[in-house]
Amino acid sequence: MSAGSLFASNAYLPHGWESNVRLHWDADGAMTEVERAAQPQQHEPQAVFVLPGMTNLHSHAFQRAMAGMTEMAGVSKDSFWTWRDVMYRYALHITPEQLQAIASQLYMECLRQGYTSVCEFHYLHRNSDGHWYARPEEMAQRLIAAAQHTGMGMTMLPVLYSYADFNDQPLRQDQRRFHTGVDDILRLVDHLAPQRSAQVEIGVAPHSLRAASIDQIRAVHAALPADRPLHIHIAEQTKEVDACLAATGRRPVELLLETGLVDERWCLVHATHLTKEEVRHIAKSGAVAGICTTTEGNLGDGFFDLPAYIEAGGRFGIGSDSHVSQSPVEELRWLEYGQRLRLQGRNIASTEQQRNVGDFLWQQALSGGAQASGRQVGQLTKGYRADFLVLDEHHPNLAGLPSKAVLNTWMFAGNDNLIKDVYVAGKRVVHNGQHSAQSEIQQAYVECMRSLRAL
Missing domain, CATH: 2.30.40.10 (Urease, subunit C, domain 1)
Incomplete structure (x- = not known):
């Protein structure tokens, strides 16, 4: 170069x-x-x-290969949870070589559409039998290699994934490739450390409050260097919110914020189902809301409360998540259109200081995505x-x-x-x-x- x-x-x-x-x-x-x-x-x-160029702040690269393959209605009502069962079965078969081929295709497509950085929320750690590869970081290295081959900047986020649901329920058999504890994640971070450069950052992602306990999150947070990003799925589905309430007496965002850990290092992915108070508290924390509109639409998640979040001064970015789309333009367009449909109004994503909707969305997503990546981009x-x-x-x-x-x-x-x-x-x-x-x-x-x- x-x-x-x-x-x-x-x-x-x-x-x-x-x-x-x-x-x-x-x-x-x-x-x-x-x-x-x-x-x-x-x-x-x-x-x-x-x-x-835009940062894609939330990616599960292997799911690119599933795009279009889950759009046939089942005999019962389809939902995020029925889609997840199909995804689990699919994930069991992908080899390291296939993962690299899929990720290379995805990152190439994302680059052509305007993403120049990706935050890879990576939980496909183990082999198909549930055992570690000879190199525990094998699958993560394949994703980094795909990014390097295509030229994509990367924030690698090894995922802490210990439980199937709240109350520390053991993982299901079809989740065996995801299994990690705190020591596993810190070992992965250590093994991946030599990959850090101006083009590659290494952070951590507790998968969700149903898959990682608060005590585990505290332990990872305490051990992770203070400049590294942390991402988490939060409040994506009403069933998840209800389960968190039943198990802890708190809503997911409420429970996470009570730890006092959430600050500018954090990206709260989806954050779909929030109270007005939670909207204000996320904005006040300085964390980034990771909005993945095309995936949230594809999975029937619901609408992020964008107007209230903008009014509270919240920071947000976009991700293609399950990769039914690889276009930041489509992601942002449907972020705005979803609000128009929900509120029966127009030009929602704007402020008195920036009335051009396209400019507001691009600039905010640039800033939020860069912050979530932990890199000097955007x-x-x-x-x-x-x-x-x-x-x-x-x-x-x-x-x-x-x-x-x-x-x-x-x-x-x-x-x-x-x-x-x-x-x-x-x-x-x-x-x-x-x-x-x-x-x-x-x-x-x-x-x-x-x-x-x-x-």
Whole structure:
């Protein structure tokens, strides 16, 4: 990798669009200068619309291979819980080689759509018999290898997964690949430590309050270095909320916040079913709400209370979770559309300071996703990673468009992918809409899926 620069007629800086900007980065992929009031030079790379790449703050990479395969109605009422049973059966068969092929396909697709970083909520730890691999970090290393091969930045989050439900119920047989205790997770963090770099961070994710006890969460929190991110599923389903109330007398968010541990390091994924008081307390804690709209819609989870959260000053980001979509545009569009349907109104995701819905959503998701990743991403700013997107200025939707209208148009006018080039750590990994290793990655994925579909 070598140092580089690019002139942008319009660049999306932390305060918004600015004209005539030159971006500089070093050989390590960090921004060294954002030159304002610049003039284009002959023979230098140039672009019309440049903006920071998005962080995908919640991913279960192996579930990409299931997309579209659970959409046949059963004989009884389908729900998140019936979907979960299918997912468990599927997860039992995936080999390390297949996981790497699936993740490479996923990360390549995400890069082409505008994600440049991913937070991998990884719980497929053990082999299909429930025993550890010779290298306990085998499956995590496969995911990191997929990210490195495609160019995706990564926050690896080994998942603490000890119980099947509240009251420390033992794991089911079809959950055997997920089983970890506190010592297991800390061992994984230790084994993965050499992978840490400007492109890879290592955090931890207690799966949920039904799968990890409060005492376990306290122990992991105490042992984890203070600068590492922590993610957790929380209040995704009403059944989960009811079970938590029955077991503890507290709602999930209430129970977690009572520990006093939750701060800016935390990402509370889904947080779908909240009271008004819980909304305010999450916002006050500084934690990020991880909203995964397409998965929440696919699974029938419910609606996040976005207006109340915005009013409380809450921070949020987006994730593709089960990967029924790999597009941040679709994720954000349906975050807004879901609120419009719920409230029978329009232009919900906005404030007095930012009335452009597209700009508000993109900027908030950039900021929240970066915070959740624990990495220096999400801004075209000196010291941050040189992760950015170049939009296709010749596409009919963007041709001749002023910069202030770009994000609204990109997000709410059609389904074409308007991304032309994608740079991660200053390296162009997508050019004219195609990933540099696209054919090779797709071939490996197709072969993998032939094997899995034959099961």
